[in-house]
Amino acid sequence: xxxxxxxxxxxxxxxxxxxxxxxxxxxxxxxxxxxxxxxxxxxxxxxxxxxxxxxxxxxxxxxxxxxxxxxxxxxxxxxxxxxxxxxxxxxxxxxxxxxxxxxxxxxxxxxxxxxxxxxxxxxxxxxxxxxxxxxxxxxxxxxxxxxxxxxxxxxxxxxxxxxxxxxxxxxxxxxxxxxxxxxxxxxxxxxxxxxxxxxxxxxxxxxxxxxxxxxxxxxxxxxxxxxxxxxxxxxxxxxxxxxxxxxxxxxxxxxxxxxxxxxxxxxxxxxxxxxxxxxxxxxxxxxxxxxxxxxxxxxxxxxxxxxxxxxxxxxxxxxxxxxxxxxxxxxxxxxxxxxxxxxxxxxxxxxxxxxxxxxxxxxxxxxxxxxxxxxxxxxxxxxxxxxxxxxxxxxxxxxxxxxxxxxxxxxxxxx
Amino acid sequence: xxxxxxxxxxxxxxxxxxxxxxxxxxxxxxxxxxxxxxxxxxxxxxxxxxxxxxxxxxxxxxxxxxxxxxxxxxxxxxxxxxxxxxxxxxxxxxxxxxxxxxxxxxxxxxxxxxxxxxxxxxxxxxxxxxxxxxxxxxxxxxxxxxxxxxxxxxxxxxxxxxxxxxxxxxxxxxxxxxxxxxxxxxxxxxxxxxxxxxxxxxxxxxxxxxxxxxxxxxxxxxxxxxxxxxxxxxxxxxxxxxxxxxxxxxxxxxxxxxxxxxxxxxxxxxxxxxxxxxxxxxxxxxxxxxxxxxxxxxxx
Numbered sequence: 044x045x046x047x048x049x050x051x052x053x054x055x056x057x058x059x060x061x062x063x064x065x066x067x068x069x070x071x072x073x074x075x076x077x078x079x080x081x082x083x084x085x086x087x088x089x090x091x092x093x094x095x096x097x098x099x100x101x102x103x104x105x106x107x108x109x110x111x112x113x114x115x116x117x118x119x120x121x122x123x124x125x126x127x128x129x130x131x132x133x134x135x136x137x138x139x140x141x142x143x144x145x146x147x148x149x150x151x152x153x154x155x156x157x158x159x160x161x162x163x164x165x166x167x168x169x170x171x172x173x174x175x176x177x178x179x180x181x182x183x184x185x186x187x188x189x190x191x192x193x194x195x196x197x198x199x200x201x202x203x204x205x206x207x208x209x210x211x212x213x214x215x216x217x218x219x220x221x222x223x224x225x226x227x228x229x230x231x232x233x234x235x236x237x238x239x240x241x242x243x244x245x246x247x248x249x250x251x252x253x254x255x256x257x258x259x260x261x262x263x264x265x266x267x268x269x270x271x272x273x274x275x276x277x278x279x280x281x282x283x284x285x286x287x288x289x290x291x292x293x294x295x296x297x298x299x300x301x302x303x304x305x306x307x308x309x310x311x312x313x314x315x316x317x318x319x320x321x322x323x324x325x326x327x328x329x330x331x332x333x334x335x336x337x338x339x340x341x342x343x344x345x346x347x348x349x350x351x352x353x354x355x356x357x358x359x360x361x362x363x364x365x366x367x368x369x370x371x372x373x374x375x376x377x378x379x380x381x382x383x384x385x386x387x388x389x390x391x392x393x394x395x396x397x398x399x400x401x402x403x404x405x406x407x408x409x410x411x412x413x414x415x416x417x418x419x420x421x422x423x424x425x426x427x428x429x430x431x432x433x434x435x436x437x438x439x440x441x442x443x444x445x446x447x448x449x450x451x452x453x454x455x456x457x458x
Numbered sequence: 459x460x461x462x463x464x465x466x467x468x469x470x471x472x473x474x475x476x477x478x479x480x481x482x483x484x485x486x487x488x489x490x491x492x493x494x495x496x497x498x499x500x501x502x503x504x505x506x507x508x509x510x511x512x513x514x515x516x517x518x519x520x521x522x523x524x525x526x527x528x529x530x531x532x533x534x535x536x537x538x539x540x541x542x543x544x545x546x547x548x549x550x551x552x553x554x555x556x557x558x559x560x561x562x563x564x565x566x567x568x569x570x571x572x573x574x575x576x577x578x579x580x581x582x583x584x585x586x587x588x589x590x591x592x593x594x595x596x597x598x599x600x601x602x603x604x605x606x607x608x609x610x611x612x613x614x615x616x617x618x619x620x621x622x623x624x625x626x627x628x629x630x631x632x633x634x635x636x637x638x639x640x641x642x643x644x645x646x647x648x649x650x651x652x653x654x655x656x657x658x659x660x661x662x663x664x665x666x667x668x669x670x671x672x673x674x675x676x677x678x679x680x681x682x683x684x685x686x687x688x689x690x691x692x693x694x695x696x697x698x699x700x701x702x703x704x705x706x707x708x709x710x711x712x713x714x715x716x717x718x719x720x721x722x723x724x725x726x727x728x729x730x731x732x733x734x735x736x737x738x739x740x741x742x743x744x745x746x747x748x749x750x751x752x753x754x755x756x757x758x
Binding site for chain 1: 472505508510511527528530533535537538539540541542543544545546550554555557558559599602603
């Protein structure tokens with residue numbers, strides 16, 4: 044590229060970038076999106092957190108005092124004191140009806156009914172007005188079941204201390220050897236954040252690719268392209284546009300990142316971004332850039348080949364399908380990052396930005412695989428850019444009917 | 459040194475030949491007309507001239523040298539299909555297009571403002587393009603082509619879509635540019651609009667040159683073979699007259715084309731014998747008539 048071409052590419056890049064940064068939609072998506080996401084994630088979490096401290100009034104009806112006490116104790120531990128359990132030994136039908144009336148009137152949240160027959164059969168009835176506490180149902184089940192187990196063990200003559208010791212189980216702490224921090228909660232949060240980042244990679248690649256395509260279609264439809272072509276070559280126009288829009292994308296992602304970290308501070312809760320090791324954030328930037336260069340060129344070519352968004356829509360889907368496929372593989376790859384499926388798919392350039400990133404986040408793959416992945420990705424970018432530039436060069440001057448695939452392939456041979 | 463020279467240029471798209479063995483040259487300080495009907499190959503020729511497309515065969519020279527992109531800084535181009543970025547202001551459009559033509563953003567804006575005043579759109583400079591009328595947008599486009607003071611200006615269908623007042627304003631500016639020594643190339647299918655402005659022309663049809671050269675020479679070569687006659691009486695004599703090659707007779711008025719070598723004075727004498735003549739005018743052929751004549755001859 045000579046000096047003149049570089050200057051043109053720079054002017055076009057600047058123009059594309061500033062034109063977008065100043066629009067209202069950019070400001071809205073950049074600054075309000077994180078707030079919106081925070082609200083979407085934060086409000087249910089806030090409500091969920093509040094409901095933990097709800098005083099759930101539960102009546103446990105059980106004629107056998109030891110069993111009732113044992114269940115109450117388990118419930119207290121399991122629900123961290125959220126359930127206030129009153130024990131009632133009266134198992135008459137009248138009492139049952141009275142309690143049901145209280146539940147229906149909203150003065151009681153639930154009844155756990157265990158009469159003499161139930162004790163023999165090893166059954167219990169948990170009755171509520173609503174299914175609002177579906178998250179807690181398993182805890183109730185565990186607590187009641189635990190109470191029964193203790194009762195049966197005692198019947199076999201096992202001493203209370205022995206029962207306690209037998210049912211104690213073990214605390215399992217999980218840490219990653221790659222993480223510097225030892226806190227297991229933080230490590231699993233980091234995995235979730237990496238999953239979010241991989242999804243974000245997909246969303247940004249897609250949205251900025253489509254932005255390129257729209258922009259080319261727009262220049263073609265408004266005929267600005269004719270004026271531009273007198274001063275700049277198609278190669279300069281395409282690369283300037285790709286770099287300019289890419290810079291906007293990078294800026295937006297950076298702003299989101301900074302806001303994510305900043306938002307975490309005031310209330311002490313964590314946005315999680317600071318939990319991701321720095322190399323993974325750097326890899327995110329690299330894979331974003333490489334993935335963007337690969338996909339944006341294809342979007343530019345599609346924009347140039349067709350006359351309207353409607354015509355191009357079908358091809359948009361064809362272009363992004365490898366990326367969608369890669370996203371469906373995120374979970375299996377995360378589950379076994381060294382399986383042959385994960386290794387092969389993470390080397391294929393159209394999937395690697397998402398899948399190799401996922402593998403890097405979970406367990407560092409062998410060096411040769413990382414090297415091969417970058418080599419293939421860069422090679423694919425070179426090839427795709429060359430083909431796309433040729434389609435772009437011919438396509439931007441073609442108006443009228445929608446071209447067939449055969450025609451587009453023929454363009455590749457044009458001078 | 460000629461400003462533009464196309465030598466035996468050819469361009470085809472699959473089976474369609476857009477430009478076929480076309481040669482012409484444009485001298486400095488000339489207004490040159492590249493004329494012909496729609497689809498004759500004018501736009502393809504211009505695109506090859508400024509490197510948007512490459513010829514399959516033949517060569518293009520600009521300012522006496524084989525084509526190179528650096529020459530384009532001396533060329534201003536007003537394409538037939540005009541466009542600006544609609545969502546940004548006139549100033550931003552001019553700054554961007556001016557920079558691509560080699561100016562600094564500041565120079566482009568300063569020059570743009572001067573031109574905007576000259577073309578009566580000064581108050582629109584900070585408005586978005588989408589707020590302007592089509593005619594005003596066309597003026598902005600015209601300014602964009604002239605910002606970098608090019609030595610040569612190429613205009614594809616410059617008058618299309620302009621009202622008579624603005625067409626006149628544009629014509630005045632074009633004549634000013636010519637006085638300043640610029641070379642101007644017009645391309646249009648509206649031959650009547652530019653024949654008064656052009657110094658030289660090339661008429662093209664189906665990608666080939668039909669006739670070309672200085673306009674005066676072309677018209678002179680046709681001599682004075684076109685006559686308009688207004689008469690009272692029997693007009694049938696015109697159809698029988700051996701001097702007449704063809705005739706459009708409207709009853710009291712006729713447009714006559716004489717046979718090669720025929721003398722208009724002989725026709726006047728013959729007409730006076732047959733009818734009462736109220737007007738007899740020897741006309742220069744219009745470009746359109748020359749074009750039709752040449753195409754008919756070429757088609758046999």
